[in-house]
Amino acid sequence: MIDDPHTPDLPADRQAALASAARTLSEEFDGVFSSQTIERFLLTSYADVARRMTVITWLPLLAERFARERLTALAIVEGRSDNRKPVVLFLCTHNAGRSQMAHAYFRHLAGERAISWSGGSEPSDAINPAAVAAMAEIGIDIADEFPKPWTDEVVRAADVVITMGCGDACPVFPGKRYEDWGVADPAGRDLASVRPIRDEITSRVESLLANLGVLVG
Secondary structure, eight states: OTTOTTOTTOOHHHHHHHHHHHHHHHHHTTTTSOHHHHHHHHHHHHHHHHHHOSOOTTHHHHHHHHHHHHHHHHHHHTTOOOOOSOEEEEEESSSSSHHHHHHHHHHHHHGGGSEEEEEESSOOSSOOHHHHHHHHTTTOOOTTOOOOBOOHHHHHHOSEEEEESOGGGSOOOTTOEEEEOOOOOOTTOOHHHHHHHHHHHHHHHHHHHHHHTOOOO
16 A cells, blocks of 8 residues: 555655545546556556656656556546547657647647647656747646656557657557657757747647547637
């Protein structure tokens, strides 16, 4: 149990925060998953985030967000969800620039009419600040986002998988619709150089939503 005082390697404050997160997720997924499954996903999500992030203050919160995404995907895969919305997964190498911008713009336009997630084959430890600044210019805040890996349940739940530069490392599952977007990597570029990348991504996202028949606005 997360709130067991003998749980190894967890400081008391983070243990308490994870216990609170487990209770929140248990309420959200009541009747869908057992508390054991929820705690397992929460702890593995925490372990992944903690392994890469240099700022530890928000680790339990980030783990909760990652676990929620994974549990939502698992519910879709296992037929425990009545979701009928299109699900799109954006993948790149570091999940720090391209896939984050695409995910944010997709979510901004689609609202509750579709689901989008993002991930990376080799997640970085922070979002690219130039990508954050470029998205802020069009009124979208991605400063609170964080790089994370793709997971099997998230890929399996997606209807469309958009890849951007992860090559052979990108997961391939039969029956999925795949699109590879040849978008330049914003890593190491300044804001002026990232703006055209942002604009290409937003144009592609708009076309994708139209193709999926998702009304925007």
